[in-house]
Amino acid sequence: MAERLRLALAQLDPHLGAITANGDKILAARARAAAEGADLVLTPELSIAGYPPDDLVLKPAFLDACREAVERLAAVTADGGPGLVVGAPWREGERLYNAALVLEGGRILAMRAKHELPNYGVFDDKRHFVPGPAPGPVAFRGFRLGLMICEDWWLPDVCETLCESGAELLVSINASPYEAGKQDRRLSLAVGRVVENGLGFVFLNQVGGQDELVFDGASFVLDPDRSLRVRLRALEEDFAIAEWRREEDRLVCTTSHVAPEEGREESIWRAMMLGLADYVAKNGFPGVVLGLSGGIDSAVTAAVAVDALGAERVRAVMLPSPYTSRESLEDAEACARALGVRYDVIPIAEAMDTFHRILAPVFGNRPPDITEENIQSRTRGLILMALSNKFGDMLLTTGNKSEMSVGYATLYGDMCGGFSVLKDVYKTTVFALARFRNRSLPRGAKGPEGPVIPERVIVKPPSAELKPNQTDQDTLPPYDQLDAILEGLVEGEQSVDALVARGHDRATVLRVWRMLDRAEYKRRQAPPGVKITPRAFGRDRRYPITNGFTALVR
Template sequence: MSDLVGQKGSRTRAEDNFRLTMAQLNPTVGDLAGNAQLAFDAWQEAREAGADLIMLPEMFITGYQVQDLVLKPQFVRDAMAQIGALAARVKHGPAMAIGGPQSKDGQLFNAYYLLDGGEITSVGHKHELPNFNVFDEVRHYTSAPLQGPMSVRGVRIGFPICEDAWHEDVAEAMEESGAEMLFVPNGSPYFRGKFDVRMSHMVARVVETGLPLVYLNMVGGQDDQIFDGGSFVLNKGGALALQMPLFDQALSHIDFTRTADGWRAVVGEITAQPCTEEQDYRAMVEGLRDYMGKTGFSKVLLGLSGGIDSAIVATIAADALGPENVRCVMLPSEYTSRESLDDAGEVANLLGCKLDEVSIAGPRAAVTEALAPLFAGLDEGLTEENIQSRLRGLLLMAQSNKFGEMLLTTGNKSEVAVGYATIYGDMSGGYNPIKDMYKTRVFETCRWRNANHRPWMMAPEGTVIPPRVIDKPPTAELRPDQKDSDSLPEYEVLDAILEMLIDEERSVAECVAAGFDRDVVKRVEHLVYISEYKRFQSAPGPRLSQKAFWLDRRYPIVNRWRDGS
């Protein structure tokens, strides 16, 4: 590629060749200087590789999503200033395309900047603003008119920004106004099966326009959203020319050659896609890892009960942070079985995590004594069970405060959905790695993790969750011989109903038509609605589905409507 190198590190492109560097990187929301440095470091590698252009994801300078932070004018001014300064830094070398906000004529745009020769040479604006699921872009930005391509070293490139590429008219307008290729910058968060959805839309754009297409996505966790990368390049007709890995930060250099039939990408590395179980597990690990790193925490603690939920959370934490940064605490009562104590000990030992024990017997006796005059003559029941859970939450939060460890909570999506959790008790904590995973998937995930190990996992390989923990009947152990099935339908039934009511927005009648008992369905529906106030106060956790609790599903706390179908 020596014939492409110009003076002072700049590039003069050979007429029929174009080299692109795709920067699949992990920005941090609000770290404007840090994100600019990530972009500059990648630009230096692109320059060494002889690239004509380095491309970064949507809203990279600010991180994504910024939500209402972008409505603060000074934040936008600071972001634009960083892009201006970055343009000066990348004067001698490849052009850079990078996402960020732009305030112009009293309007705010989700913008994509082209930096070349020390200047901002072009700025494109997003036309299609997503306003569904986790997206509120209509709230934040102005929809721009349809736009044409930008000229990059003599090549006309259309830059449809993320959602723009999901709509035929945007790509069509760019093609009709002279675009020779489509480069799509994205901030596309993960949900189960998302990659196939993206691919089908992008293939459609390639077939419709007859142009090659680059799909660049970011990676990393931001609150509940996990950006999974998986960037790729398609040639005319939809043939895959490059496939980058899911979840990993990476740079890929890809060459395009002008042919009699237009530009064509030279086929590069095609990375295989992992199975669904691995993608979900990786999302939970990366979500926790980035939530910790980006908020400044390095260590976690959690209550380890001997049950499956706390076992998988401990495993996720050990894989994300290293076993030495995970402390488990057993908080037994008189109802805690010897088996649970042994199982908790075995999980901690297999993972290599420290295990402490703090009995709640003394605090429980003190609370019972303090409340005795008020509770005299009343039967024991749920109140006394919840006191145990809240004492555990109190003792765990005290340790979190004292030792500077973030407390992880361990409720699965089934429990979060029906409120089978104690607010200010076992719901206490700063993050919940399994918040969007139904109980039946927890079982499957434990078995998958025992059988599989990957380089990005920091905990030991092999069986880390004993089969007995997976196979025994779930129990909260708040009263003698208690089982979850005493209060809830069997999880196979419960999860199937919840998936219909929540994930698929089905009616009660449709659940009954699917074979479920109407009384059971109505009871589950009731529990879901009356538990909204708990979810409103629950810890965040990684989004694995299109109906994760928080931004995907926004229901009122006060709600008297019930489905009478």
């Protein structure tokens, strides 16, 4: 009977659809594992294809290419080195599975199909795959491995079935997206599975950005005594060997390799960095451009961009109007200098005057209103998009979740852009992130140490500066109240009555709810952005634009 098993945890960042490149990345991980004496290399869920593949799996050519890549990797294992566990969409007859394939000795030793298919939040597995049968253990070099795929272990049944059918170790490959605080929830749930079954547990997760999703890695290993034996770093590619030995008829992990945890603000900041960096790199943009207004949202967005890409790939543009304050001009320039980015100033007063002049015959004697305010925002959007078109840099949108929730944004104006770093970050969290970045340089950041966001940007009242003496609170409740109400409505799906019972003013709650409901058409046209909360706009929260439901208001 075999006494020792060395598992290599290859926490990889696949590029969705880049099948050959993903295969090469897996081979590089296998070469490292071989050098370190590993028996088996684990790679993430759908590591060949990338996750989530969405309707790519409806293309026969895509499925054929995935199968060919798996067969190529299987052939490599004929050299007697480490075996491989890879993930791929796998077609058998008319059935398409989300599969984990064990490659050993030059062939496909075993296939296990995902049994529990999630169909909630950001997940659409049931749209694309059929569930596999309840899995049994995989025999590998004298060990019986309970191999699962992601959702399989979130519910107790699959783990229980594997344990009852003779598994000695629970092993799960995953593509589990980031949410603030989710790492603790995963670990707590995994401890529960260990307690239920008395077996060690291996959680191997994907890392990297894929459109609005970020996969945070943070893979880990639990011993049968529930102790944390291995934890890989979050939000970056990583690699570790977990060695298992037989002791008294059970497998115990003899490795101790635990990466430190991050605080909440650093975790969110690094998730935004990774999401932006991968979006830019995988879509082939040379860099980014953004409007730097002197406000906190654009300052934080610029700082994340510099940390993710480096200052040389970030261009900031101040677009002052007659209503832009001297303080905003000074603060935008100070922020740009602190970050070391290229900084241009393009006044828009002349363009505003031109629009007003050509529209005057049509507008007639109607007094100025929000229309003229939006012309300013759309003028800025036009100029920023012109810079994006001319130089190839992607335009970053700088709005936050509080604004997008209630529609405090201008279509074809400040909503212009290809990616929104703060899309799922409430305004109160933006303030916390600014203070965090001024006192700390996040791991892996390419930006400068020290404060990069002027203190006045953080403490002054937020303003769109589209008319004299304007502040956000002219239109919105104070952000601490607004964000608390929005979290109840968006993340909690709570009723007006429930929020009033928590101490909120009924009229304010009703006002926020109506703004949230009416802004759906704007959000549908917003660019993607990094998912941070349990309920992000986009894949996570899908509401109809045309919606007559008012039962919430009582």
